[in-house]
Amino acid sequence: MSAAGTVRLEGIVKRHGALTVLHGIDLAIAAGEFFALLGPSGSGKTTTLRILAGLEPHDAGRVIQDGVDVTHREPGERDVAMVFQSYALYPHMSVYENIAFPLRMVGTPGTEVDFGVRDAAAKVRIDHLLERKPGQLSGGQQQRCALARAIVRKPKLFLLDEPLSNLDAKLRLETRVELRKLQRALGVTTVYVTHDQEEAMTIADRIAVFIEGRIVQIGTPNDVFEHPASIVVAAFIGSPPMNLLPGTIQRGSVVVGAFESALGREGVGDGPVTVGLRPGALSFADRGMPGRVDLVEDLGDSSIVNVEVGQQLVKVRTQHRPGVREGEAVHLHFAADALHLFDRASGARL
């Protein structure tokens, strides 16, 4: 289908007046990879995407596509297609003309244009809407029109800036799957920006987690979930996020408040730590960390129980009815290998 390409960012720095927006971003994306840039608002992920596209000037660093330095190339010269958050469709042109536009701009002959447009429209299933104007389309249809316009050129790099954020929840879930399938079918290298960690976790091959203009971890969704590199990442990934409690390592045991448990691993010295436990790793048992149930959130097929442990609120996810009531005293159990340890001062993984 389209020629996939590799992308590399080396030492990208961007400043905005006195503020540094990006502190030196390094990324290497393989050909055909679906790569997500994940982070909260203002973390620099969209800026990075725009620098990749050539829409945003930067103060230092290089952008390299397929081994070629494209840092000074105009956006139109990079063989990159982008789907904007607002879709940025041309309102005065029909859907057909919107999709045809990139082909016309490089002088593609008419028959080829027609074939390309209908092919792309068929791939995203809007071929029955070609005569309409963007203003006459629903949100989901507009998004697919933007997608068609992007894929019609068979670009080497495909950029998506939070393309699902304007859709309602149900449509978001459906479209997520479709996007993934489309990318697989086309095999084009894709960089995808989102603040929704669940989205990134489900569709990306690899994720780069952005916090305040820095990449704090790069890895597969599994890497990031199972082995978060710092408490920042741990707190961001997962819904509900990982519970973080202050504790200490003393002579081979981990102590959290009044609770002590044997530490089943080597190589961790004594000292203050932050203990991380995923809500799904906790369960109610006769023995374990003591606490008092504060609130039960019944979600239907699962529940989130808020348990007061010492001064903190710990969230526990259970698959069925939790069997506990508010105000009840409980004990939280977890497996030894479900324990995450972070250095108290730096937040880094131990």
Add this chain to the structure above:
Amino acid sequence: MSRPAEGLPTIAQRERRFALRLLAPALVVLVLTTTAPLLYLLWMSLQRVDLSMPALSGFAGLDNFARMAGDPRFWASLWLTLIYTGATVVTQVLIGLLLALLVMQIPRGQGALRVAAILPIVLAPVVVGLFWRTFVLAPDFGIVDLVTRWLGLGSHNWLGDPRLALISVIAIHTWQWTPFAFLVILASLAALPPDIYEAARIDRASAWQRFWRITLPLIRPAIVIVLIMRTMIALSAFAAIFAATGGGPGTATEILNLYAYRTSFSELNLGYGASLAVVLLAITLLISFAMFTLRKAR
């Protein structure tokens, strides 16, 4: 299309060149038609160029300005300018504001009033001046006179009486431009979200409080814009007064730019006329600078 990175234009540089190409014709025209003449005007204000007495022409340094300082006609015109500008702008804004507030309460009437508001604005100021001089303010036959006679207040020489002339020309300018203030403020009022009023009502705010504490602060930007724009226009208003009174009777309505005009074209004293124009320009720039700074400070 591959290019090595060194030594060749960056995206930013190419953007700059593109911008320059787009701006060049406009800048050329503007410099030729404004900056160059302005410099010439400044130069001429330092000359003694009196076409009625050519023998005395030559460089005069700041003589013109010195003469101006002691020229009672100049000070009178300055005073008239300030009164004229202040009175008309304040009146325009007050009436425009009042009207806009009233009209907000009769949504059906808004359309008709908006159409009527266009009429004074699109007319040429010189024609407006002529209208008022003939149909409106003429003694015995003008509309105003008909009304005052009907009310038993008698007939007056609205434009010929020095005491009434200034009020008359202020009325003319106000008549023509109040609709502008009205339209802008009305648009601003119409754009206000209704929920804050509902919230205020629930908080038991009276109508006056709602106006003073909610409406007024929210439409202040619009009012400020109107004030600035109308002040600039009033300072350089020419055609309407020229057509209505020509600056007279005598010098009763001779605002500064009319004085400059008469000096240059009636008395043919170009040097002094230029210096008067320079002073008017300085005042305009000063006031606009002050207004813009005030606007930013808030």
Add this chain to the structure above:
Amino acid sequence: MNLRKAFITAAAAVILVVWSFPVLWALLTSFKTERDVLAYPPKLIFAPTLANYTDVLFGSASLLPNLWSSFIVASFATALAMLIAVPAAYALARLEFPARHGTGFYVLATQMLPPVGLIIPYYLALQKLAALDTYSGLVVIYLTFSLPFAIWLMVSYFEDVPREMEEAALLDRAGRLRALWHVILPQVRGGIAVTTIFVFLNAWNEFLFAVVLGGNRVRTVTVAMFNFISVEQTLWAKLAAGAVLAMAPVILLGLLAQRHIVKGLTVGAVKGGGRR
């Protein structure tokens, strides 16, 4: 409540009358004979006559050449101004270049120059170029106020176009110029129309430049009206007919484009710039 609304409606009706009266009264008067005009109390019912119009249009002091002059000068000035202003406004609104804000201020400042200060240099310049009382001379001078005004109005329209649409066009390999032509200009079509109307109105109504820099060959309708009053002192019906003809184009334009003018005024008001 009803009393209040009645009062407000009455006040609004008064204002309606005050604002539209002069035009309507002039219209009425233009169909009267001179005798009917001087009647007191003023006649509302009378036998209408077209004599005034025929006199003004085809008589000795016909307004037709003046209407034509106004049309030529205003049209050319407007066309030229828009041609230069639209690209310039785009550059100011969207592109990054050094002294961008300074240039913006400069354009704004040129609108603040009192015309009375400019006519002396203009007169002397045109005299030297033997361009007094010529169409080309007047059209170029009209650019003085038309151009900054057009730029300032268009800047706000360009600023309303979403940046992402431009970026999408660039990514679609349109290049800057074609992006401007194919994607951005269609978005500001409405703004161009409104601005053109405003600039034309302004030029049509201009007086000072026309009277000083024009002459016997190029005499716009505003100058003609001004001369009218000194010559035809008490021929008010004829004066009314002349005024109606002189102002008919702008009144019609104003009424037709009324909704857009209101929008344009407020747009211009928010961003700066003004009419004289």
